[in-house]
Amino acid sequence: MTLYGVGLGPGQADLLTVRGKRVLESVSVVYSPGRLSRSVAAEYVDEDTLSDLEFPMTRDPEVLERAWREAAATVAPTAREADAAFVTLGDPNVYSTFGHLRRTLERDHPDVDLEVVPGVSSVTAFATALGVDIEAGSDLALAEAADGAAPTLADRMILFKVTDAPETHRKLTAAGYTVTFGRRLFMEQGETLVTDDPAALLERDYYTLAYARRD
Ligand SMILES: C[S@@+](CC[C@H](N)C(=O)[O-])C[C@H]1O[C@@H](n2cnc3c(N)ncnc32)[C@H](O)[C@@H]1O
Incomplete structure (x- = not known):
């Protein structure tokens, strides 16, 4: 099973790519790190498919590291059982929360398969x-x-x-x-x-x- 990092584009729902839409519609859980990304994803999936992940707005490295570790520990068991997605505004590889999550998953849960769906940055x-x-x-x-x-x-x-x-x-x-x-x-x-x-x-x-x- 795979965890997809899906780029949602800048915010208007019709700037999501066709592939991004297809992935969102096919996965069991869509994790969202914020209100704006949630509202874009909600255009494509049911509310009960959406799950919020909290990331603190801080530069404190210890607090951030803990948040990414906890997020990875939440996402990993789901992605072992079923396909799941983590959405970000713009592109997942441009200054994105997904980058931190990916690095943490690769370190702590290397058995989770990851795939990125690029977005309009x-x-x-x-x-x-x-x-x-x-x-x-x-x-x-x-x-x-x-x-x-x-x-x-x-x-x-x-x-x-x-x-x-x-x-x-x-x-x-x-x-x-x-x-x-x-x-x-x-x-x-x-x-x-x-x-x-x-x-x-x-x-x-x-x-x-x-x-x-x-x-
Ligand atoms: C954490 S970065 C995420 C960038 C995102 N992954 C991308 O590819 O656009 C957040 C910054 O991106 C910029 N940003 C993202 N979307 C924007 C938008 N629709 N309009 C203006 N700035 C935006 C802002 O400068 C914001 O502080």
Whole structure:
């Protein structure tokens, strides 16, 4: 039996892949790590197929390690008996909770078979929402920019977890970048926003990305 890591896409239910839909409809249990992923999965499976897994919003390594260990211990017996899925927004291999779960399962429960169903990542959803074309021959870096961080890794960057947009904007413009933000893109919940004005993003929202470009 197999545990499928299924990428749900950025949030609108019709951006799930055909394969993702087929897998969700075929498994016995669909584990969801959050409210948004749950509501997308609920478009495809019955409520009684859904099971919530709690992951604390903390950077404390011990608390996180315990949560992943407990999640793996919950999922492993199910996946030995029947096919199951673990859903994540976007793609399971891009800054995703599934990565932690997979590493823990491989370490603690190596007999569980794993398979990934890729999803539309917020990386490509963001490029589409902004009309950004990553031209052939150009470099693009992905990085995280939580709490006002402003990495300067390449002339084009897509930054995740932008929780202090004004501070990230201030630092990046000082470093010569032009910055555009995108919030809740292709999502059913919340208001979609694309803006280059950090003052429009004073309210913290985890589902915020930034595109930074320097010529
Ligand atoms: C833990 S990462 C998960 C990324 C996901 N696996 C993917 O491939 O898009 C969460 C971050 O992704 C970004 N994100 C994910 N979905 C988004 C969306 N629909 N709109 C804007 N940002 C999004 C935000 O920056 C958020 O802080």
